[in-house]
Amino acid sequence: MTERENCLQELGEQLRPNPYVVSEDISLLLSRWAEERGFNLPNKVFFKQLRNRFESVFRQVFRNFDLVSETELTVGMNEIVQNTGLYPVSLDRVYFRSKSALDITRIVDTNGQDKGLGRRMDSPTILEQFRKLRLTGIKEVVLVDDVIFSGDLIRKVADGLSGMGIKTPVICAGIGITEGINKLNGYGKDVRCVRQYPEVIDEICERDFYPGVPLCGRTLTGEKNLGVPYILPFGKPGKWASIPPEAETPISRFCLEQTIELFQEIEKASNRYVRCCDLDRGVAGLPQDETKFLNALRLVK
Numbered sequence: 001m002t003e004r005e006n007c008l009q010e011l012g013e014q015l016r017p018n019p020y021v022v023s024e025d026i027s028l029l030l031s032r033w034a035e036e037r038g039f040n041l042p043n044k045v046f047f048k049q050l051r052n053r054f055e056s057v058f059r060q061v062f063r064n065f066d067l068v069s070e071t072e073l074t075v076g077m078n079e080i081v082q083n084t085g086l087y088p089v090s091l092d093r094v095y096f097r098s099k100s101a102l103d104i105t106r107i108v109d110t111n112g113q114d115k116g117l118g119r120r121m122d123s124p125t126i127l128e129q130f131r132k133l134r135l136t137g138i139k140e141v142v143l144v145d146d147v148i149f150s151g152d153l154i155r156k157v158a159d160g161l162s163g164m165g166i167k168t169p170v171i172c173a174g175i176g177i178t179e180g181i182n183k184l185n186g187y188g189k190d191v192r193c194v195r196q197y198p199e200v201i202d203e204i205c206e207r208d209f210y211p212g213v214p215l216c217g218r219t220l221t222g223e224k225n226l227g228v229p230y231i232l233p234f235g236k237p238g239k240w241a242s243i244p245p246e247a248e249t250p251i252s253r254f255c256l257e258q259t260i261e262l263f264q265e266i267e268k269a270s271n272r273y274v275r276c277c278d279l280d281r282g283v284a285g286l287p288q289d290e291t292k293f294l295n296a297l298r299l300v301k
C-alpha cells in the first residue's frame with residue numbers, strides 16, 4: 001500500500017458512517033460532446049475500470065461510499081416524470097432533458113467565492129427564462145432536477161414560476177436527501193425521487209472531479225464559459241465537496257491522473273489531439289486556445 005493510500009485509509013477510519021454519494025455522469029456528457037466535436041470515446045470497459053479505481057480511492061476516505069450509476073438515474077428519472085402526467089420543466093442537463101428547460105448554475109468569482117445563482121453561458125437571464133415559459137400558456141408543470149439537497153434552489157424556482165402563474169405541484173429528482181424533501185413537502189410539494197438518503201456527508205456529480213468534462217465545476221463569473229473543478233489547484237474540494245483537509249491534495253492528484261488517462265484514451269480512440277479550445281467548457285486557469293489539453297493538464301501536476 002502506498003503512502004497516499006495509507007493516509008486516505010487512516011482518514012476513512014475516522015469519518016462518520018453517513019454515505020458519501022457521487023452520481024455518475026461523465027460517460028453521458030462526454031458522449032454528447034464527442035458526437036458534436038467529432039471525437040470517439042474509449043469503450044465501456046475503460047469507463048468501468050476508471051470508475052472502479054475512483055471508487056476504491058474514495059472508499060479509503062469515506063467508508064460508506066456510494067457511486068450511483070448513470071443508467072439507474074436516467075431510466076428512473078424518465079419513468080417517474082412520465083408517471084406524473086404533467087408537462088416537464090427540467091433544471092437537469094444530464095439525465096432528463098426536456099423541451100422546456102431552465103439553465104441555472106452556481107456562480108463563483110476568480111477567488112472561488114460564491115456569487116449565488118445565475119444563468120449558464122449563452123442562456124437568457126433567469127427572469128427571461130421564466131417569462132418564456134409563461135408565454136407557452138402552460139399552467140401546471142413538474143419540476144425536474146438531478147439532486148434535491150437542501151431544497152432551497154427548487155423552492156426559489158417554484159416561487160419564480162408561481163409568480164408567472166405556473167403551478168409546480170410535483171417535484172422529481174434522481175437523488176433526494178430527506179431534509180430537502182421534507183422542506184419541499186412542507187411547502188405542499190409532492191416529491192418523487194429515484195433514490196432517497198436520510199443523511200449524507202455530501203452528494204457530488206462525478207464530472208466535478210474531472211477538469212475538461214462538459215459542465216465540470218462551478219461556473220466562473222464573466223463572459224467566457226469557464227468551469228472551476230472541485231479539485232486543487234482549481235477549486236475548493238473541502239468546502240465544495242466535503243473532502244477532509246488532509247485528503248484534499250492526494251484526492252486532487254488522483255483525479256488529475258484519472259483525467260489525464262481519460263483524455264489520453266479519447267485521443268487514442270479518435271486518432272487526434274484534444275485542444276483546450278475543443279472543450280465544451282474551458283477550465284479556469286488553463287489556456288483557451290489551441291494548446292493541447294493534456295499538455296496543459298500535465299503542467300498543473
